[in-house]
Amino acid sequence: MIFFMDVKQRVWPLPGMFLLCVLGPALLGSCNTSIPYDYLTFIDDPALEQYSPENRFLQEQLEQVKEGEIWKRLEPLGIRILGEETISPDIYLDFYASWEYEDRYGDIPIGKIFFVPQADPLTRRKDTSLAACIRGEETLIPIQYLKSPFVALTVDGRSLGDPAYPLVKVLGVRIRVAEFLQKYTDQAVRLAGKIQVLQGYLRTLPLIDQPPEICWIAAAGDLMLDRGALEILVKEGPQGILGGTAAFCADADVTLVNLEGPVSNRGTKARKSYTFRFAPQAAPLLRDAGIDGVLLANNHAFDYGLEAFLDSLTYLTANHIPCLGAGVDMEDASRPLRFSKGTTSVRAFGLASFPREKNGWDGLAVAASTDTPGILHAGKGGGEQLKRRFAQDGALDILLFHGGEEWSTSPTLATRELYTDLIRAGADLIIGSHPHVVQGFEWVLGKPVFWSLGNYVFGGMDHTPGGEDGLFIRLGFRGNTLVYFEPYALGLTHTRTDLVPDENLDSFYKRSLALRDRSSEP
Numbered sequence: 001m002i003f004f005m006d007v008k009q010r011v012w013p014l015p016g017m018f019l020l021c022v023l024g025p026a027l028l029g030s031c032n033t034s035i036p037y038d039y040l041t042f043i044d045d046p047a048l049e050q051y052s053p054e055n056r057f058l059q060e061q062l063e064q065v066k067e068g069e070i071w072k073r074l075e076p077l078g079i080r081i082l083g084e085e086t087i088s089p090d091i092y093l094d095f096y097a098s099w100e101y102e103d104r105y106g107d108i109p110i111g112k113i114f115f116v117p118q119a120d121p122l123t124r125r126k127d128t129s130l131a132a133c134i135r136g137e138e139t140l141i142p143i144q145y146l147k148s149p150f151v152a153l154t155v156d157g158r159s160l161g162d163p164a165y166p167l168v169k170v171l172g173v174r175i176r177v178a179e180f181l182q183k184y185t186d187q188a189v190r191l192a193g194k195i196q197v198l199q200g201y202l203r204t205l206p207l208i209d210q211p212p213e214i215c216w217i218a219a220a221g222d223l224m225l226d227r228g229a230l231e232i233l234v235k236e237g238p239q240g241i242l243g244g245t246a247a248f249c250a251d252a253d254v255t256l257v258n259l260e261g262p263v264s265n266r267g268t269k270a271r272k273s274y275t276f277r278f279a280p281q282a283a284p285l286l287r288d289a290g291i292d293g294v295l296l297a298n299n300h301a302f303d304y305g306l307e308a309f310l311d312s313l314t315y316l317t318a319n320h321i322p323c324l325g326a327g328v329d330m331e332d333a334s335r336p337l338r339f340s341k342g343t344t345s346v347r348a349f350g351l352a353s354f355p356r357e358k359n360g361w362d363g364l365a366v367a368a369s370t371d372t373p374g375i376l377h378a379g380k381g382g383g384e385q386l387k388r389r390f391a392q393d394g395a396l397d398i399l400l401f402h403g404g405e406e407w408s409t410s411p412t413l414a415t416r417e418l419y420t421d422l423i424r425a426g427a428d429l430i431i432g433s434h435p436h437v438v439q440g441f442e443w444v445l446g447k448p449v450f451w452s453l454g455n456y457v458f459g460g461m462d463h464t465p466g467g468e469d470g471l472f473i474r475l476g477f478r479g480n481t482l483v484y485f486e487p488y489a490l491g492l493t494h495t496r497t498d499l500v501p502d503e504n505l506d507s508f509y510k511r512s513l514a515l516r517d518r519s520s521e522p
Helices: 014-023 053-066 069-077 130-134 185-203 229-236 238-242 245-251 282-288 305-318 382-387 413-425 502-519
Strands: 003-005 008-010 038-043 079-081 091-099 108-119 139-142 168-177 215-223 254-259 293-295 337-341 344-353 396-403 429-433 441-444 447-450 455-457 469-478 481-493 496-499
Touching (some): 053 091, 053 108, 053 139, 069 079, 069 185, 091 185, 108 185, 168 185, 215 344, 215 396, 215 429, 229 238, 238 245, 245 469, 245 481, 245 496, 254 337, 254 344, 254 396, 282 305, 344 413, 382 413, 396 413, 413 429, 413 441, 413 447, 429 469, 441 502, 447 469, 455 469, 455 496, 469 502, 481 502
Parallel strands (some): 038 079, 038 091, 215 254, 254 293, 396 429, 429 447
Antiparallel strands (some): 003 008, 091 168, 108 139, 108 168, 215 469, 441 447, 469 481, 481 496
């Protein structure tokens, strides 16, 4: 029989065992009721003792492990964590931290921390290399620490959530028995059983940080299918008019555009300088092209009157394309597109606020009300309607906005004030259209704003200043945090568009930097 002495299990010679049972019942109680405990202790990787934000985060994760419920489950097995007892531990848990690709994190992984190289989005960088990260040329931070005005870079083309993403630090543990016990065969055999159970418990621990899923939002500006574009779409498919962006639309989790015109073959042409209308077959073709939602709160949704506007709602909705900022009444017009991926819940809204046209046509005349179909217009309470809908629960609230001044390269003061008010109310991302030219990007109260993406597909823009250029954006979000920032330059040729070299982003970055410099002025 094995007895406890000095709160620690030891093997006693037979005479000692007899004396203890006969003479010491007052000290130990019955010999048959003593529980043989083995004590364990934690040994941290010495590298974690060096101060750095990275190590501080790892230490926090280790503390979560050490304070977890698992250790309470070990008590019935005869294992306790060594506290203030002045004895030597029987079992050591050595904790290690290393990059996953290094494979030096012990025997059992118990946690994963995902790092990203952070960068200023206006430095024109989208990607870096693992080699540069290893050489210390990048600033690496846990994804939980990323916040504006910084975004993450992909690593050798891989983003968080991709297979073989390299910047994963693994917390692991190795279990070992104290050297002085290893020479006792019976002790080693007995501990082997306990360690086997302990290993099983550790392997069932949920990893501290699960692989993050990135929700990819793709967006472009004004999509106009008149002037021959729809015919090309029918004959050649999405790539015929969308070029290289067709793959982006298909691959994104959510793709959003501004649709410049009604989907209908009915209605009466409005008295306007320019009117557009697309045959009903456009709706299923847009869905096949990967378009998940369209902004109809714009100055062309009523180009053929109420009849064509209502047809648009019918045809697009029937093809599972939500019409943002448009509906049979104000309540309907303020309903969002909803989508979820992993921990990211997306809601996309639409709103308009554009000036009266030179020909006299005014969007306020077609604004939705409590009992009237139309577009959601900021001038008729649309902004207040959305403020009541914005979530405060961590959801990603996107607002597609159609407004500002046409052919202007920067936002108007009224637009800026409206955007700021909406962001303060809960909007997490605002994407603008209507000016027909690309404007800049800006952080407004820590939220990303694209003032205007310009044209996407728009026949008739040949030789117009800025009208032949567009901006396509791919944005990767984790919750409501912008992680990846990927702008792509577009070139429009008649009724077709395609990706063009990044040098064509010069004006976008220049205008973005000008906005940032102005906002930093005293």
